[in-house]
Amino acid sequence: MYKNAIIIGPAWPLRGGLASFDERLARQFTVEGYDTTIYTFSLQYPGFLFPGTTQYSSEPAPTDLKIKKCINSINPLNWIVVGNELRRMKPDLVVVRYWLPLMGPCLGSILRLIKKNRFTKVVCIADNVIPHEKRFGDKPFTRYFVKPVDAFVTMSAKVKKDLLQFTNKPAQQVVHPLYDNFGEALSKEEARKKLELPVNEKIILFFGFIRKYKGLDLLLEAMNDERIRAANIKLLIAGEFYEKREEYDAIIEKLKLHPQLLLRTDFIADSEVRYYLSAADFVIQPYRNATQSGVTPLAYHFEKPMLVTNVGGLPDLVPDKKVGVITEPNPKAIADGLLELYALGEDHFLPYLKEEKKKYSWHKLAEALTQS
Numbered sequence: 561m562y563k564n565a566i567i568i569g570p571a572w573p574l575r576g577g578l579a580s581f582d583e584r585l586a587r588q589f590t591v592e593g594y595d596t597t598i599y600t601f602s603l604q605y606p607g608f609l610f611p612g613t614t615q616y617s618s619e620p621a622p623t624d625l626k627i628k629k630c631i632n633s634i635n636p637l638n639w640i641v642v643g644n645e646l647r648r649m650k651p652d653l654v655v656v657r658y659w660l661p662l663m664g665p666c667l668g669s670i671l672r673l674i675k676k677n678r679f680t681k682v683v684c685i686a687d688n689v690i691p692h693e694k695r696f697g698d699k700p701f702t703r704y705f706v707k708p709v710d711a712f713v714t715m716s717a718k719v720k721k722d723l724l725q726f727t728n729k730p731a732q733q734v735v736h737p738l739y740d741n742f743g744e745a746l747s748k749e750e751a752r753k754k755l756e757l758p759v760n761e762k763i764i765l766f767f768g769f770i771r772k773y774k775g776l777d778l779l780l781e782a783m784n785d786e787r788i789r790a791a792n793i794k795l796l797i798a799g800e801f802y803e804k805r806e807e808y809d810a811i812i813e814k815l816k817l818h819p820q821l822l823l824r825t826d827f828i829a830d831s832e833v834r835y836y837l838s839a840a841d842f843v844i845q846p847y848r849n850a851t852q853s854g855v856t857p858l859a860y861h862f863e864k865p866m867l868v869t870n871v872g873g874l875p876d877l878v879p880d881k882k883v884g885v886i887t888e889p890n891p892k893a894i895a896d897g898l899l900e901l902y903a904l905g906e907d908h909f910l911p912y913l914k915e916e917k918k919k920y921s922w923h924k925l926a927e928a929l930t931q932s
Contacts (some may be wrong), residue, residue: 564594564651565595565654565930566597566598566599566646566655567589567596567597567655568667569582569600569629569655570604570657571583572625573621574604575829575830578657579600580741580830582598583598584922586622586626587628588926589926591595592705592926594653597626599631599642600631600765601631603628605662619830626651631771634666636669639669639670640673642670643670643673645922646680647673647675647680648677650680651680652679653680653681654671654674654680654681655683656683656684657685658689660688661691661698661699661702661879662701663706664703664705668701668704668708671708671709672763675708681711682709682711683711683932686712686713688722689702689706689722689725703895706723706727709727710729711729711731712730712731712732712751713732713928713929714731714732714733716733716872717876718873719873728901730932732927732928736856737922737924738858738920738922739861739923740861741830742830742834742861743831743839745837745862745863746834748838751836754835754839761792763794763796763838763841764796764840764842764844764867765795765826765840765843765844766796766846767799767837768798768800768802768855770808770884773849774846774892775847775869775889776848780808780811780812782895782898783817783820783895784815784817785892785895788820788898789820790917791902793898794821795820795844796836796839796840797824798824798825798836799825800826800828801825837859837862837864840864840867841864842901842906843866845874847869847871847874849870849871850872856877857905860883860913860916862887863914863917865901865906865913866884867894867901868884868885868886869887869888869889869893870888870889871889879912879916881904882909882912886901
């Protein structure tokens with residue numbers, strides 16, 4: 561059994577889903593008896609490459625975690641310092657996140673130095689190996705990264721399959737654990753009052769960073785369906801634009817959707833997440849393409865039925881007509897799905913949600929990482 565573990569990836573003071581995930585994983589390792597430290601970034605992305613308003617959290621530092629802010633993703637001299645430090649430490653296990661080929665040179669270089677100690681096991685949690693938005697250098701950067709990794713854990717069949725383009729090393733798939741670190745659900749009425757939302761309206765939720773592949777434009781067009789208008793369904797958009805918002809504003813203006821929308825397009829702090837999930841009737845993921853989504857385990861935790869599109873690994877996690885509905889990624893099909901959700905009603909889905917969510921365990925992920 562391993563005695564100590566290093567997690568290399570985003571964590572406080574960085575914000576977002578990856579940081580929340582890494583912090584929750586570190587807590588799980590600690591519960592299971594590992595001395596755990598997260599090595600996070602002093603510089604994750606150069607400012608001109610970051611699409612949001614800030615990379616940094618406004619939340620206080622976690623008091624129960626050991627986090628070392630030391631990795632500069634664009635400074636090779638820093639990679640040598642960090643890699644040699646970890647090589648000398650000889651941790652039993654290094655768990656490294658891989659979500660963007662841009663990180664390949666940095667992380668691949670650090671791992672090569674660690675492996676020189678001929679002791680440390682390196683396991684990668686692969687979120688994406690073929691990115692949603694392709695850029696020059698993606699494939700060579702990923703090839704460089706995978707070489708020093710001993711084994712991989714993925715959270716979707718698609719990523720596991722994509723890995724075969726780069727390596728034949730051991731890889732196993734586990735389900736994305738529940739995001740249970742955002743607190744407990746509130747009553748819908750309490751959450752809506754907190755967010756100053758209409759208490760008695762039908763409200764669906766699009767949650768998370770807004771990027772092209774997530775299909776918000778398809779959902780906006782679905783909101784223009786006359787059946788959706790007649791049903792008086794409101795769409796709450798909660799998340800920051802990670803690309804130019806003009807395209808979305810143009811759709812909203814053209815279709816005159818303002819009365820149907822509730823826009824909260826700033827970054828949603830961790831302490832606010834539970835209010836948005838609790839306030840919604842249903843969580844909508846109208847993605848054009850996907851590997852897996854952190855929104856799905858979030859919806860499971862708060863026991864919210866979902867609409868997901870039939871792309872990537874999304875349908876694998878949402879049994880149709882049980883914890884939600886699956887549609888094709890086009891406005892008509894999405895509108896049909898929204899109406900089906902309301903026709904079935906929240907209570908129809910709740911028993912299935914309660915049962916299905918039992919599969920989503922942090923212990924199972926930790927076990928996969930330590931036994932790879």
